Amino acid sequence: MNYVVIGAGAAGVAAVKEILKNSHDNDNIRIITDENYPFYYRPRLIEYLSGEVDDKDLIINDKKWFTDNNINLNLSEEIINIDFDNKEVSSEKNTYEYDRLLLANGAHAFKPPITGNEKENIFTLRNLSDAKKIYKKAVKSKKAAVVGGGLLGIEAAVNLKKTDLKVTVVERSGWCLNRQLDKKGGELLIDRLRNEKGINFVLEASTKEFLGDQYVKEILLSGDKRLQVDLVLLSTGVRSNIKLFKDTKLAIKRAVDVDSYMRTNIEDVYAAGDIAEYNGNFYGIWLPSMKMGQVAGRNMSGQKYEFPGIVSSHTLKVAGINVVSAGNLDPNHEFTHEIEEGDKKYKRVVRNSEGKAVGLIIVGQFDDQDQILAEVKS
Numbered sequence: 001m002n003y004v005v006i007g008a009g010a011a012g013v014a015a016v017k018e019i020l021k022n023s024h025d026n027d028n029i030r031i032i033t034d035e036n037y038p039f040y041y042r043p044r045l046i047e048y049l050s051g052e053v054d055d056k057d058l059i060i061n062d063k064k065w066f067t068d069n070n071i072n073l074n075l076s077e078e079i080i081n082i083d084f085d086n087k088e089v090s091s092e093k094n095t096y097e098y099d100r101l102l103l104a105n106g107a108h109a110f111k112p113p114i115t116g117n118e119k120e121n122i123f124t125l126r127n128l129s130d131a132k133k134i135y136k137k138a139v140k141s142k143k144a145a146v147v148g149g150g151l152l153g154i155e156a157a158v159n160l161k162k163t164d165l166k167v168t169v170v171e172r173s174g175w176c177l178n179r180q181l182d183k184k185g186g187e188l189l190i191d192r193l194r195n196e197k198g199i200n201f202v203l204e205a206s207t208k209e210f211l212g213d214q215y216v217k218e219i220l221l222s223g224d225k226r227l228q229v230d231l232v233l234l235s236t237g238v239r240s241n242i243k244l245f246k247d248t249k250l251a252i253k254r255a256v257d258v259d260s261y262m263r264t265n266i267e268d269v270y271a272a273g274d275i276a277e278y279n280g281n282f283y284g285i286w287l288p289s290m291k292m293g294q295v296a297g298r299n300m301s302g303q304k305y306e307f308p309g310i311v312s313s314h315t316l317k318v319a320g321i322n323v324v325s326a327g328n329l330d331p332n333h334e335f336t337h338e339i340e341e342g343d344k345k346y347k348r349v350v351r352n353s354e355g356k357a358v359g360l361i362i363v364g365q366f367d368d369q370d371q372i373l374a375e376v377k378s
């Protein structure tokens with residue numbers, strides 16, 4: 001069997017590991033990535049911005065691992081065309097035939113169409129090469145702005161701050177992490193990040209324009225406020241890399257549509273991770289990507305295994321501050337909400353009509369966190 005996987009990230013490599021467990025002597029496994037690095041832990045790219053981690057701290061499986069396991073790893077090779085009828089994928093250099101194909105080509109950082117966004121020193125962060133460029137600029141700069149106060153934006157701000165930059169987060173809504181936290185939780189987190197970590201916030205502000213000649217110098221915000229900057233990190237969400245499938249018969253909604261076996265609508269073509277959506281869910285995070293990859297790998301190599309779905313949950317330390325957001329946060333208030341507040345801490349538990357915890361928000365430390373989280377995920 002000839003297996004081809006596009007993308008050597010969490011989903012692609014997890015799939016390959018499952019295929020290996022079930023492979024036969026004459027199987028051929030090829031994994032192709034446009035990056036110049038073997039499999040690494042993408043979430044740690046954030047820490048790279050502080051200069052506290054190095055390339056070697058990120059790598060999960062090096063080139064030797066691929067060679068030892070008889071896997072053809074093609075680095076720095078972008079797939080630019082897929083011929084689903086003839087079962088071939090092509091780069092500029094080569095064409096590869098497949099019997100089973102996995103699309104695990106992930107997502108990219110969205111760059112909002114703001115005037116001036118092409119100026120130098122305006123960055124997005126998706127891969128190691130982006131992280132290197134940002135760090136190189138950060139250590140020579142004084143003032144940075146992070147546009148977007150979501151998970152990635154906040155973590156990036158905290159790590160950039162460690163390089164002695166003055167860091168300001170520009171957020172359109174009234175509080176940060178607005179997809180994971182409610183107003184109270186988000187406001188508490190901002191207070192703590194301001195007071196304990198020295199991060200500045202400009203809230204309820206939209207970015208109108210990036211000003212400067214070749215290099216960005218200022219951000220023009222709504223209300224004609226101006227923010228001086230040497231570097232800008234845009235952290236305004238991700239989009240699946242679906243451009244590769246334009247004008248093909250692959251079924252796409254927001255991302256590539258897969259069933260519980262990670263099959264697409266085309267025979268012998270599977271998709272997993274940030275390129276895929278299952279049951280209307282686009283996860284965009286590491287664990288589900290890996291799990292989807294495992295499911296795809298098992299099914300591609302002849303087993304039958306269904307993806308059970310995953311309750312979306314985030315447990316993180318934002319600059320050492322414990323933050324949890326899990327399950328159904330019930331924005332329409334159909335369920336019961338239990339609120340507990342204390343010194344520098346806040347908790348909201350959402351319970352359904354049977355009293356079961358179905359959603360949880362925490363900022364700070366609470367002793368019953370693990371117990372409630374387990375209930376939410378059950």
Ligand SMILES: Cc1cc2nc3c(=O)[nH]c(=O)nc-3n(C[C@H](O)[C@H](O)[C@H](O)COP(=O)(O)OP(=O)(O)OC[C@H]3O[C@@H](n4cnc5c(N)ncnc54)[C@H](O)[C@@H]3O)c2cc1C
Pocket residue numbers: 006007008009010011012032033034035042043044045046077078079080104105106107125126127152241244272273274275283284285286287289
């Ligand atoms: C900075 C950052 C921080 C994050 N932090 C967290 C976190 O704290 N927790 C969490 O759960 N998740 C986090 N995530 C999200 C998580 O990393 C992703 O959900 C996960 O990596 C998705 O895995 P994937 O294999 O689907 O895609 P990817 O990891 O994106 O891998 C896809 C690979 O395919 C390559 N590729 C794309 N197109 C082509 C092509 N045409 N030809 C060849 N190769 C191609 C890409 O370059 C990439 O190497 C973070 C992501 C980023 C960028």
